[in-house]
Amino acid sequence: MRLTRSIASALLLFSAGVAQAASAWGFDEGSLQIVAKKSGDSVKEKLDPKAPLAKPVTLGSLDTLKLGLTAKDSGKGKRPHQAFLVLQEQDSGLEAPFPMMVKESGKAAVQITHKDLPVQFLVAKKPLKASIVLASFGASQGFNAPAFEVKLEIDPNAPAPKYEKPLRYGKQPEIHHIFRPDPQSPPKVVSLFFTLLVVAALPALLIGWAVLGGNVKHLSTAFSRAPISHATFFGSIVAMEFVFFLYYTTWNLFQVLPVMAAVAAVTVLSGTKALGEVQARRHLNTLLAVNTRLLPLVPTSVLRNSGQDPVTYDMRF
Amino acid sequence: MRLSLSFIAALFTAAVSAVSTTGNRLLVVLEEDADKQIYSKFLGDLKSRGFDLSFESPKSESLSLFHLGERSYDHIIFFPTKMKGLGPNLTPNILVDFLNAKGNILVTLHSNVAAPTSLVSLLAELDIQLPADRTGLVVDHFNYAADNSSAKAHDVLLLPPPRPARSDVKDFFSTGAGEDDVLAFPRGVGATLGASALLNPVVRAPETAYSYNPKDQVGALTADDLFAAGTQLSLVSAFQARNSARLTLVGAAEMLQDTWFDAEVTASAGGKKKTINREFAKRLSGWTFQELGVLRTNWIEHRLDEPEDPRNNETNPKIYRIKNNVKYTISLSEYSWDSWTAFTVPDNDDIQLEFTMLSPYHRVPLSWDTTRSSDSAAAYTAYFRLPDQHGIFNFRLNYKRPFLSNIDEKNTVSVRHIAHNEWPRSFVISGAWPWIAGVAVTVAGWLAFCLVWMYSAPAKKGVKGEKKTQ
Numbered sequence: 001m002r003l004t005r006s007i008a009s010a011l012l013l014f015s016a017g018v019a020q021a022a023s024a025w026g027f028d029e030g031s032l033q034i035v036a037k038k039s040g041d042s043v044k045e046k047l048d049p050k051a052p053l054a055k056p057v058t059l060g061s062l063d064t065l066k067l068g069l070t071a072k073d074s075g076k077g078k079r080p081h082q083a084f085l086v087l088q089e090q091d092s093g094l095e096a097p098f099p100m101m102v103k104e105s106g107k108a109a110v111q112i113t114h115k116d117l118p119v120q121f122l123v124a125k126k127p128l129k130a131s132i133v134l135a136s137f138g139a140s141q142g143f144n145a146p147a148f149e150v151k152l153e154i155d156p157n158a159p160a161p162k163y164e165k166p167l168r169y170g171k172q173p174e175i176h177h178i179f180r181p182d183p184q185s186p187p188k189v190v191s192l193f194f195t196l197l198v199v200a201a202l203p204a205l206l207i208g209w210a211v212l213g214g215n216v217k218h219l220s221t222a223f224s225r226a227p228i229s230h231a232t233f234f235g236s237i238v239a240m241e242f243v244f245f246l247y248y249t250t251w252n253l254f255q256v257l258p259v260m261a262a263v264a265a266v267t268v269l270s271g272t273k274a275l276g277e278v279q280a281r282r283h284l285n286t287l288l289a290v291n292t293r294l295l296p297l298v299p300t301s302v303l304r305n306s307g308q309d310p311v312t313y314d315m316r317f
Numbered sequence: 318m319r320l321s322l323s324f325i326a327a328l329f330t331a332a333v334s335a336v337s338t339t340g341n342r343l344l345v346v347l348e349e350d351a352d353k354q355i356y357s358k359f360l361g362d363l364k365s366r367g368f369d370l371s372f373e374s375p376k377s378e379s380l381s382l383f384h385l386g387e388r389s390y391d392h393i394i395f396f397p398t399k400m401k402g403l404g405p406n407l408t409p410n411i412l413v414d415f416l417n418a419k420g421n422i423l424v425t426l427h428s429n430v431a432a433p434t435s436l437v438s439l440l441a442e443l444d445i446q447l448p449a450d451r452t453g454l455v456v457d458h459f460n461y462a463a464d465n466s467s468a469k470a471h472d473v474l475l476l477p478p479p480r481p482a483r484s485d486v487k488d489f490f491s492t493g494a495g496e497d498d499v500l501a502f503p504r505g506v507g508a509t510l511g512a513s514a515l516l517n518p519v520v521r522a523p524e525t526a527y528s529y530n531p532k533d534q535v536g537a538l539t540a541d542d543l544f545a546a547g548t549q550l551s552l553v554s555a556f557q558a559r560n561s562a563r564l565t566l567v568g569a570a571e572m573l574q575d576t577w578f579d580a581e582v583t584a585s586a587g588g589k590k591k592t593i594n595r596e597f598a599k600r601l602s603g604w605t606f607q608e609l610g611v612l613r614t615n616w617i618e619h620r621l622d623e624p625e626d627p628r629n630n631e632t633n634p635k636i637y638r639i640k641n642n643v644k645y646t647i648s649l650s651e652y653s654w655d656s657w658t659a660f661t662v663p664d665n666d667d668i669q670l671e672f673t674m675l676s677p678y679h680r681v682p683l684s685w686d687t688t689r690s691s692d693s694a695a696a697y698t699a700y701f702r703l704p705d706q707h708g709i710f711n712f713r714l715n716y717k718r719p720f721l722s723n724i725d726e727k728n729t730v731s732v733r734h735i736a737h738n739e740w741p742r743s744f745v746i747s748g749a750w751p752w753i754a755g756v757a758v759t760v761a762g763w764l765a766f767c768l769v770w771m772y773s774a775p776a777k778k779g780v781k782g783e784k785k786t787q
Contacts, residue, residue: 086524137469137470137471142458171665174680174682177704179702179705185746191751198754209769234768237767
């Protein structure tokens with residue numbers, strides 16, 4: 001099986017060779033020339049139809065590439081209908097044909113500068129592949145073979161060629177929304193430290209007041225003089241704070257407002273009584289402090305809190 | 318029960334639209350009745366697929382593409398005519414109107430016959446350029462049929478089966494063709510395509526092919542005369558408008574003729590080969606007349622993907638919250654000759670869903686959802702998290718691909734921000750502890766102040782002080 005196949009392929013090769021030998025296009029006297037515009041220097045290479053040039057040639061932005069050859073049909077100079085120099089961009093496979101000017105004798109020539117090239121070639125990263133195509137009507141086998149590679153040198157001072165890819169329907173790059181970072185807390189140790197500092201302010205405040213002489217020694221006096229109003233007044237202040245606490249934890253504004261109104265009414269009503277008592281006590285104390293001489297005149301029962309109305313008590317002085 | 322109902326419904330729809338998704342009234346524009354004979358196999362294939370063919374000459378005065386503002390035909394085929402134009406009933410304007418009304422057009426050209434100006438203008442409108450003088454001949458001295466006259470003139474191109482140029486495009490035109498089969502392209506005209514995304518070459522010319530004018534470029538071809546060469550030449554081109562109406566340009570009308578259907582040809586490189594022109598003509602006309610590559614959206618569903626949320630079961634809610642996890646599912650079917658089938662995405666391609674407010678915030682691929690797919694519909698699903706931006710957003714599925722009809726679905730939803738009672742409580746946040754402690758200390762301090770202010774006995778120091786001043 002394998003043997004027959006190899007025989008067949010050998011036969012094919014042979015027959016192809018025969019066909020080529022019988023009648024085939026080719027070229028002679030192929031030459032490639034790069035002419036620099038400014039200096040007039042030129043690089044010249046000889047083209048071989050059987051093998052492409054080993055090294056890529058460089059074409060500057062103002063240089064001209066000149067290719068000349070003599071097209072031959074089975075060794076005889078002749079004009080082919082198709083005599084193209086085809087440049088190909090290697091990544092995309094994009095091709096641009098450059099027909100040669102051909103004379104009856106088969107002498108063909110073509111000139112290429114950067115202006116003649118499509119912009120996709122100018123932005124290409126790899127060297128362009130150049131191949132020569134010579135073919136015509138009739139039975140002669142066409143010639144199509146790579147001839148050389150050409151590297152384009154873009155003038156760094158000139159504006160770079162721009163190529164915008166045309167719109168093609170297809171898959172687009174994925175997009176994933178970048179979320180804002182979540183709010184962050186400092187390390188718990190730091191929070192705890194400052195929490196302790198804040199909590200420590202309360203004992204500091206209480207100690208400060210105590211040092212300055214603050215006390216609650218009249219608590220029993222006040223409660224014995226006006227027990228109900230003092231209890232409700234202070235109780236309502238505590239209750240108001242509790243309402244605030246409930247607002248913070250579970251209640252909403254509409255639950256809070258009526259309760260606050262009720263507590264506030266209690267505060268006002270009991271407050272007039274309770275604060276009146278406080279004022280009277282202060283007044284008495286001030287008088288006592290200023291007129292210490294009068295102290296003996298005041299009945300001790302009064303000073304010791306007789307439970308009478310402070311207003312009537314005031315009237316005595 | 319439900320299954321049998323849907324089965325009956327499927328049967329019913331199949332019976333109604335046995336041919337094309339857009340209708341079966343096909344107008345064939347032919348100049349001479351004799352031409353029917355040379356295209357008899359092609360036209361017979363169309364008839365057997367259920368098309369209702371009506372033949373008209375462009376000269377006919379009764380010919381009208383529209384009746385009371387509605388299309389009189391669903392599809393048109395233009396065969397080459399010797400007329401310079403196509404008369405007042407087939408002006409480029411009317412043909413563009415026909416495309417806008419979702420009608421489909423198949424245009425064929427022949428190198429021996431100059432293309433009618435009406436068609437040239439229509440093609441130019443779509444950014445398809447024909448050679449100057451409305452005619453040209455594509456030859457290739459390397460891939461030609463070495464039979465009869467073509468052995469010398471090289472004007473019957475033998476092309477490999479037209480595979481798609483891109484790996485992510487579905488193969489509509491060459492499935493089933495063997496590598497040894499060839500597509501004959503006899504005496505055809507090549508066109509060049511503009512950069513529009515709506516245009517796609519179906520068959521490109523081989524690298525060594527070129528187009529020339531056989532009348533005045535016989536001797537040699539100069540650089541100025543060359544219209545186009547190589548793969549830049551499109552031999553068969555397809556255009557699909559935004560409304561999914563289709564126009565196909567076949568450069569060689571002869572490739573649809575009986576002589577090239579299942580014919581045997583001798584390739585220039587050696588060996589007898591079979592042409593696949595009949596199958597290609599069937600597929601090309603099937604694509605043009607909306608029998609292939611037509612997509613349909615069956616349903617779209619979006620919902621929350623938060624198992625703990627009480628609104629998780631609501632389908633297509635109008636409002637979401639930022640950072641919600643959501644699920645989007647779309648069911649798609651593809652029409653294939655006579656029935657709706659499940660649409661499978663080509664390899665290397667993806668259906669992509671965008672979540673947009675002016676610009677996309679997310680563009681995510683959808684994956685096949687087997688549980689909700691059937692033989693006639695495929696469900697595709699995407700899961701993602703809504704962006705942390707409130708506003709009016711769209712679920713946008715814009716699936717436009719070469720040779721597939723366009724799908725552009727938009728579902729608008731509101732995305733609200735997080736309500737005040739949806740945030741974590743402040744005591745959970747460790748950074749808030751000093752502030753909460755501050756409030757607590759203030760409350761305690763206030764109560765202590767009230768106690769001291771109301772119940773403090775006068776300080777003794779003060780009394781002493783008073784004494785000193787005395």
